[in-house]
Amino acid sequence: MDNWYLPMTILPGIxxxxxxxxxxxxxxxxxxxxxxxxxxxxxxxxxxxLVQLKTLNRAMVFFYIAVAFLAITGVLAGLQIASIKKSxxxxxxxxxxxxxxxxxxxxKYSYKAVSIRxxxxxxxxxx
Numbered sequence: 001m002d003n004w005y006l007p008m009t010i011l012p013g014i015x016x017x018x019x020x021x022x023x024x025x026x027x028x029x030x031x032x033x034x035x036x037x038x039x040x041x042x043x044x045x046x047x048x049x050l051v052q053l054k055t056l057n058r059a060m061v062f063f064y065i066a067v068a069f070l071a072i073t074g075v076l077a078g079l080q081i082a083s084i085k086k087s088x089x090x091x092x093x094x095x096x097x098x099x100x101x102x103x104x105x106x107x108k109y110s111y112k113a114v115s116i117r118x119x120x121x122x123x124x125x126x127x
Contacts, residue, residue, distance in 0.1 A: 004077035007070040007092050014070070014099055018063045021106065025056045048116050055109045062102030069095030 032049050073092040076084060 008074040059105035066098035
């Protein structure tokens with residue numbers, strides 16, 4: 001892998017994903033805390049939101065692992081050590097797979113967020 005800059009150019013994009021995911025986590029955590037204080041919302045919705053929080057946390061872990069693998073790839077490729085050139089491709093691929101896993105976790109979060117929000121509003125209307 002002579003192009004050490006390729007894995008490094010992906011890092012800012014993952015950084016933005018980490019930033020937006022951490023903002024989602026903070027907002028969701030505050031929302032869960034307020035729902036627990038209200039005590040009007042059913043426990044089922046609160047537990048579903050806690051599962052959402054776990055999904056966001058998993059996405060963050062995947063993004064952090066991706067950053068680690070891609071940074072290692074970029075640094076080692078920049079050093080141009082001939083004996084590890086082939087393994088750098090594998091390390092980069094693992095980083096990309098981790099990044100995609102994080103993105104799939106965010107997609108899962110997004111789909112479930114809509115159904116939870118609909119149930120939440122339905123519960124408020126019926127009261």
